[in-house]
Amino acid sequence: MIIAERKPIKELLEMLAGHDKVLLVGCKGCVTVCNAGGVKEVGVLASALRIARRRQGRPIEIDEMTLDRQCEPEFISWLEEPIREKGYTAIMSAACSVGPQYIAERFDKVAVMPALNTKFIGGTLEHEVWAEFCRACGNCGIHNFGGLCPITRCSKGLLHGPCAGSSGGKCEVRPEVDCIWHLIYTRMKNLGQVEKLKALKPAKDWSSYWSGGVRRVVREDLTL
Ligand code: SF4
Ligand code: SF4
Secondary structure, eight states: OEEEEEOOHHHHHHHHTTOSEEEEEEESSHHHHTTSSSHHHHHHHHHHHHHHHHHTTOOOEEEEEEESOSSSHHHHGGGHHHHHHHOOSEEEEESOTHHHHHHHHHOTTSEEEESEEEEEEEEEEETTEEEEEEOOOSSOOGGGGTTOOHHHHSTTOOSSOOOTTOBTTBOSSOTTSBOHHHHHHHHHHHTTOHHHHHSOOOOOOGGGSGGGSSOOOOOTTTOO
């Protein structure tokens, strides 16, 4: 899932300066799972912003709404009626950064701002701890590495590891993190495939990564 975290209140207040009637919009997708932008977080954030603005001597009216998803235009259309009828001057989106961009493209007369920082594609390690697992390189090759991704999880992105700094199974760059090459080696050993790691692999073709501009996926077999 996409992992995000809420921006500091101070930064959000700066964004909201000059706005007195705002709609705060959450999302029931990934950001609900990572406790950043679901119904509960929207309620807590709206209260915090109202209190902060009252203390500043400039009260703000903040309505709350949480969409099933903000990464699909059909759900964004649910905002049309409230925006038309309530006269908001700004929409603050508590979704990954797809959400505020869809809202900005749809409504050209209201300011749009992100309440969250979109961090990475990741998974849950333990309660309230998430880690990055994939950089969406667009051409997954983790079968060559025992099912683990060195592009994302090696601090140096090495495709032929480990580096000389791996120590005690930990990464020299981030000692709190496992050296992924230690895990790859252990796993390949358990699979009886260590020899595969010795084969020199050709340079990775990065044309499927983001440096080539905006990427798209088109499922022609599903288009009407
Ligand atoms: S190889 Fe690419 S697609 Fe596969 S997990 Fe790593 S970054 Fe993600
Ligand atoms: S210690 Fe391991 S994870 Fe860290 S940079 Fe070196 S090879 Fe990569």
